[in-house]
Amino acid sequence: MVEVSQMIDSDVFLAFSTYATIVVLKMLLLGPMTGYYRMTRKAFSNLEDTTIHGRNEEDKKKFLRTDPDVERVRRCHQNDLENIVPFVVIGLLYALSGPALSTALLHFRVFVGSRFLHTHTVAYLLPLPQPCRGASWIVGMLTTFSMGYQLLSTSLVL
Numbered sequence: 001m002v003e004v005s006q007m008i009d010s011d012v013f014l015a016f017s018t019y020a021t022i023v024v025l026k027m028l029l030l031g032p033m034t035g036y037y038r039m040t041r042k043a044f045s046n047l048e049d050t051t052i053h054g055r056n057e058e059d060k061k062k063f064l065r066t067d068p069d070v071e072r073v074r075r076c077h078q079n080d081l082e083n084i085v086p087f088v089v090i091g092l093l094y095a096l097s098g099p100a101l102s103t104a105l106l107h108f109r110v111f112v113g114s115r116f117l118h119t120h121t122v123a124y125l126l127p128l129p130q131p132c133r134g135a136s137w138i139v140g141m142l143t144t145f146s147m148g149y150q151l152l153s154t155s156l157v158l
C-alpha cells in the first residue's frame with residue numbers, strides 16, 4: 001500500500017500541482033480582465049457599480065448595459081470554469097492513482113496548452129477564426145476524458 005505522503009511527494013503529483021496552479025491562475029485572471037473591460041467600455045450590471053461614471057440616477061442607468069467585449073471575456077471565463085474545474089478534480093485523482101510520469105506530463109501539458117496557446121483563451125479573446133477555438137476545446141476535453149478513462153480502468157470500484 002502506497003502512503004498518501006509518498007503520493008504527494010511523487011513527481012506526478014508535483015507536476016499536476018504545477019500545471020493545475022498555472023491553469024487556475026490563468027482562469028482567475030479573466031476576472032480582473034472582465035473588470036478592465038467593464039471600466040473601459042462603461043458597461044455594468046449593478047447600479048451601484050456605475051457610481052463613478054454617472055452623476056444622478058438617470059445618468060447611471062445608461063451604464064447598465066451589455067457590451068460585446070465584456071460578454072466575450074465572460075464567456076471565456078465561463079468556458080474555463082466548465083473545463084478547468086473537471087480537469088482539476090479528475091487530474092488530482094489521476095495523479096494520485098500512480099500513472100507513469102511521461103504519460104501524466106503529456107496529459108497535463110496538452111490540457112494546459114490547449115487552454116492557453118493555439119487555444120481557448122487566445123482563440124476566444126483575439127478572436128481567431130473557427131475552428132481554432134473549437135479544436136482547442138475538443139483537445140482539452142479529450143485530455144480530461146482520457147485521464148478519467150485511465151483512472152476508471154485502473155481503479156474502478158463499484
Ligand SMILES: N[C@@H](CCC(=O)N[C@@H](CS)C(=O)NCC(=O)O)C(=O)O
Pocket residue numbers: 075076078079082133134137
Ligand atoms: N457551454 C459551451 C459548451 C460547448 C463548448 O464549450 N464549445 C466550445 C467550442 S465551440 C466553445 O468555445 N463554446 C463557446 C462558449 O462556451 O462560449 C457552449 O455553450 O458553447
